[in-house]
Amino acid sequence: MHPEPRGPRDPHATAAALLPLVGGADNVRSVAHCVTRLRLALADRERVRDAELRALPGVLGVVEDGASYQVVLGPGVVGRVAAAFEALLPGAADTAGELARRGAELKARQKERNATPVKAGLRRVANVFVPLIPALIGCGLLAGAAGLLRNLRLLPGLTPALTALSAAFMALIAVFVGHNTAREFGGTPVLGGAVAAVVVYPGVAQVTAFGAPLVPGQGGVLGALAAALLGTYVEKWCRARLPGTLDVLLTPTLTVLVAGLATLYVLMYAAGEVASAVGTAATWLLATTGAAAGLLLGGLFLPLVMLGLHQALIPLHTTLIEQQGHTVLLPLLAMAGAGQVGAALAVYVRLRHDTSLRTTIRSALPAGLLGVGEPLIYGVSLPLGRPFLTACAGGAAGGAFVGLFAMLGTEVGATAIGPSGWALFPLLAGDRGLAVVAAVYGGGLLTGYVVGFAATYLFGGLRGTGVVGAVCDSEGHEPRPADRPGPRPASPR
Numbered sequence: 001m002h003p004e005p006r007g008p009r010d011p012h013a014t015a016a017a018l019l020p021l022v023g024g025a026d027n028v029r030s031v032a033h034c035v036t037r038l039r040l041a042l043a044d045r046e047r048v049r050d051a052e053l054r055a056l057p058g059v060l061g062v063v064e065d066g067a068s069y070q071v072v073l074g075p076g077v078v079g080r081v082a083a084a085f086e087a088l089l090p091g092a093a094d095t096a097g098e099l100a101r102r103g104a105e106l107k108a109r110q111k112e113r114n115a116t117p118v119k120a121g122l123r124r125v126a127n128v129f130v131p132l133i134p135a136l137i138g139c140g141l142l143a144g145a146a147g148l149l150r151n152l153r154l155l156p157g158l159t160p161a162l163t164a165l166s167a168a169f170m171a172l173i174a175v176f177v178g179h180n181t182a183r184e185f186g187g188t189p190v191l192g193g194a195v196a197a198v199v200v201y202p203g204v205a206q207v208t209a210f211g212a213p214l215v216p217g218q219g220g221v222l223g224a225l226a227a228a229l230l231g232t233y234v235e236k237w238c239r240a241r242l243p244g245t246l247d248v249l250l251t252p253t254l255t256v257l258v259a260g261l262a263t264l265y266v267l268m269y270a271a272g273e274v275a276s277a278v279g280t281a282a283t284w285l286l287a288t289t290g291a292a293a294g295l296l297l298g299g300l301f302l303p304l305v306m307l308g309l310h311q312a313l314i315p316l317h318t319t320l321i322e323q324q325g326h327t328v329l330l331p332l333l334a335m336a337g338a339g340q341v342g343a344a345l346a347v348y349v350r351l352r353h354d355t356s357l358r359t360t361i362r363s364a365l366p367a368g369l370l371g372v373g374e375p376l377i378y379g380v381s382l383p384l385g386r387p388f389l390t391a392c393a394g395g396a397a398g399g400a401f402v403g404l405f406a407m408l409g410t411e412v413g414a415t416a417i418g419p420s421g422w423a424l425f426p427l428l429a430g431d432r433g434l435a436v437v438a439a440v441y442g443g444g445l446l447t448g449y450v451v452g453f454a455a456t457y458l459f460g461g462l463r464g465t466g467v468v469g470a471v472c473d474s475e476g477h478e479p480r481p482a483d484r485p486g487p488r489p490a491s492p493r
Helices: 011-021 050-054 078-088 092-114 117-152 159-171 173-184 189-197 202-206 220-241 244-307 309-324 329-350 355-369 374-384 386-407 421-427 434-459
Strands: 028-033 037-042 061-065 068-072 412-414 428-430
Touching: 011 050, 011 078, 028 078, 037 078, 050 061, 061 374, 068 374, 117 159, 117 173, 117 220, 117 309, 117 421, 117 428, 117 434, 159 173, 173 189, 173 220, 189 220, 189 244, 220 244, 220 309, 244 309, 244 329, 244 386, 309 329, 329 355, 329 374, 329 386, 329 412, 329 421, 329 434, 355 374, 355 421, 374 386, 386 412, 386 434, 412 434, 421 428, 421 434, 428 434
Parallel strands: none
Antiparallel strands: 028 037, 037 068, 061 068, 412 428
């Protein structure tokens, strides 16, 4: 008798089955969810019945991140299950706010104990840029549509309008970065936006710094980030020292004055030099060592995600998009997802008797093809151990393929960050035409699929019996996924 398939099921049934397995309603302090995971703050971790929970139909994996116990359910499912789960908690309508508050306090204390300064800093910087991703995606698609219409000489009356819609956000992105920076670091968001706005104000061309006139937009998002950080520091300093009667007038004035002058005469120039260096370095890296750079970036991205260090790349992507119109790093990093898909397919083929795991793979593959890799990582490759490493090998091969073509003069970029996999095709850009760029990117995905599959099939530690490192029990049943050996999933954040 095989385990019950772990495919989609009614969210209310899933929630009802989950609740006793995590220790009951009195063990749940707070409930939240992201794109793929149900995040629970628990009073007593020992009350969780891990083996039964991992084998529950619909559960793709489990991740533990400090005080947060996270159940991987997949995109589109987790939101419905989270709502049903919250409804099962006693007094949910009355206590949701209190539960959220207590959970946030627990999470904050745990972060203070466990987070390194580097990870904490990267997380806060990521919090500045992540809210901008939907606008980057939308404007990137519009920019691509405008470019396609322009090349095909279609709808000439509509093309300028699409260009204006796609370019307006990028022209003012510094203001949004300043707003988010102040909010994240404890300042007044509108003051952060006001200080950062000077970076893109056309009148800065009348200001001379270091012997040369400033250029509107000089320093870009990095200058806006630095300006808003300085503004937040000035604001906090003023509020701690000025009496209430003067605080209302002087604090915002001094914040804009001091931080604004420093931005004009120091930060814009310095950030401009850094931003130029980022663009020059990325172009040089791909033009001279493209294959090696692609191999490293594609092969190391999954481990970077696990360590939380991938967040450092978000401002780099944004800077490149602002400077060049696209980021050349994202297509290389997207190859990691291709290696993950190839590895999962190899597991599916080799473990043909494991009905439960094969059902998980079938459920998670569509999301994996569209660049959402968490269900495959935490439900398949990472629990099995070695397939995670062979997935990295597939990503390295795909990255080397794309990087090789960059060395040969065909640069592949993305006009927005966020999507990857097949979802990145509408956002591709380059200097050789969309068809050529799409062909190179598609070739990289195919290389990642093939190498990830072959490496996992041959070297993934998947034994010919179809069961990883285990034999049937005395009644002839196959082990459940929770009983398979292999490392417990670590959190990527």
